[in-house]
Amino acid sequence: MEKKDIDWGNLSFGYIKTDKRFVSNFKNGAWDEGTMTDDAMVCISECAGVIQYAQTVFEGLKAYTTEDGHIVCFRPDLNAARIEESAKRLEMPVFPKERFLEAVDEVVKANAAYVPPYGSGATFYLRPVMFASSAVIGVKPAEEYQFRIFGTPVGPYFKGGAKPITIKVSDFDRAAPNGTGHIKAGLNYAMSLHAIVTAHNEGYAENLYLDPKTRTKVEETGGANFLFVTKDNKVVTPKSTSILPSITRRSLVQVAKEYLGLEAEEREITLEEVKDMAECGLCGTAAVISPVGKIVDHGKEIAFPSGMEKMGPITQKLYDTLTGIQMGRIEGPAGWVHKIM
Ligand code: PLP
Ligand code: COI
Numbered sequence: 001m002e003k004k005d006i007d008w009g010n011l012s013f014g015y016i017k018t019d020k021r022f023v024s025n026f027k028n029g030a031w032d033e034g035t036m037t038d039d040a041m042v043c044i045s046e047c048a049g050v051i052q053y054a055q056t057v058f059e060g061l062k063a064y065t066t067e068d069g070h071i072v073c074f075r076p077d078l079n080a081a082r083i084e085e086s087a088k089r090l091e092m093p094v095f096p097k098e099r100f101l102e103a104v105d106e107v108v109k110a111n112a113a114y115v116p117p118y119g120s121g122a123t124f125y126l127r128p129v130m131f132a133s134s135a136v137i138g139v140k141p142a143e144e145y146q147f148r149i150f151g152t153p154v155g156p157y158f159k160g161g162a163k164p165i166t167i168k169v170s171d172f173d174r175a176a177p178n179g180t181g182h183i184k185a186g187l188n189y190a191m192s193l194h195a196i197v198t199a200h201n202e203g204y205a206e207n208l209y210l211d212p213k214t215r216t217k218v219e220e221t222g223g224a225n226f227l228f229v230t231k232d233n234k235v236v237t238p239k240s241t242s243i244l245p246s247i248t249r250r251s252l253v254q255v256a257k258e259y260l261g262l263e264a265e266e267r268e269i270t271l272e273e274v275k276d277m278a279e280c281g282l283c284g285t286a287a288v289i290s291p292v293g294k295i296v297d298h299g300k301e302i303a304f305p306s307g308m309e310k311m312g313p314i315t316q317k318l319y320d321t322l323t324g325i326q327m328g329r330i331e332g333p334a335g336w337v338h339k340i341m
Pocket of ligand 2: 059060061222223224284285286287
């Protein structure tokens with residue numbers, strides 16, 4: 001198969017329309033059989049639940065070309081499970097897990113020409129999304145929904161790729177104590193837009209959000225979980241009921257223990273103790289592991305010993321091992337790498 005004429009090495013994290021996407025509609029209490037279509041446009045009521053009350057959830061996962069030329073994706077079963085939790089929380093119907101996994105395969109196969117070649121530094125980002133498509137005017141769940149999976153080739157989420165970034169402690173909250181921070185709902189991202197624009201205008205790459213109840217503990221950023229390395233080489237990541245259960249983070253904790261022989265722990269992390277950490281990174285599908293060199297808390301700088309030039313040594317090992325598994329250079333735990341073609 002001939003690849004598209006794309007400058008893979010210079011892609012940013014943006015949307016490029018690809019050839020085919022999967023679409024299924026929910027009506028009269030059931031999902032239809034679904035279809036692959038060329039049509040990238042969505043036509044719905046001006047009063048659709050997604051437009052009025054933001055009733056929409058999504059996922060993000062990537063397909064990779066491996067060293068031996070196959071196309072694989074990483075733990076798609078966990079994305080299928082997470083969108084189920086997200087849908088339930090917003091009173092939406094569940095799209096069956098098996099059909100989710102089949103649709104991922106179909107979309108990747110149909111757009112294989114857009115899946116970046118091995119070693120290009122780019123990947124194929126898949127975006128499953130479900131939204132309320134029928135009209136509601138009183139505040140209630142809609143009766144009809146659309147589920148879609150499309151894909152786009154992407155480069156690094158943060159400009160500069162693996163170069164450490166500087167982030168700020170936000171004065172805004174990302175999630176409410178008993179709210180929706182733990183699911184992947186569009187509304188969580190809408191409410192983060194003012195905070196991210198504010199951070200960017202002040203010269204920061206991202207926000208560190210604190211726990212919404214006490215504002216003393218580290219939660220996550222707008223699009224990734226935190227991962228810290230202590231001075232005695234222990235990997236620690238924040239535990240909270242109001243952060244997204246990142247698949248990358250859960251995988252990295254296992255990689256740290258089983259591949260690198262490190263201690264790894266999920267626990268509450270106070271902002272106060274961050275100054276004692278040796279390394280800091282942001283982990284997620286889009287972020288992979290993006291190193292953080294500095295966190296600014298209202299003018300007070302927390303500079304990590306790993307510096308602003310390169311990622312810290314443990315972060316680098318975690319990055320190499322995870323991406324090694326994803327790209328087929330290292331054998332992953334059973335079930336992590338799903339071969340598509
Ligand atoms: N946290 C937030 C708010 C996110 O949007 C994401 C991205 O999906 C993550 C964390 C990382 O999750 P994952 O590793 O499953 O992509
Ligand atoms: C992902 O990593 O898949 C996300 O959804 C994060 C988003 C900020 C792009």
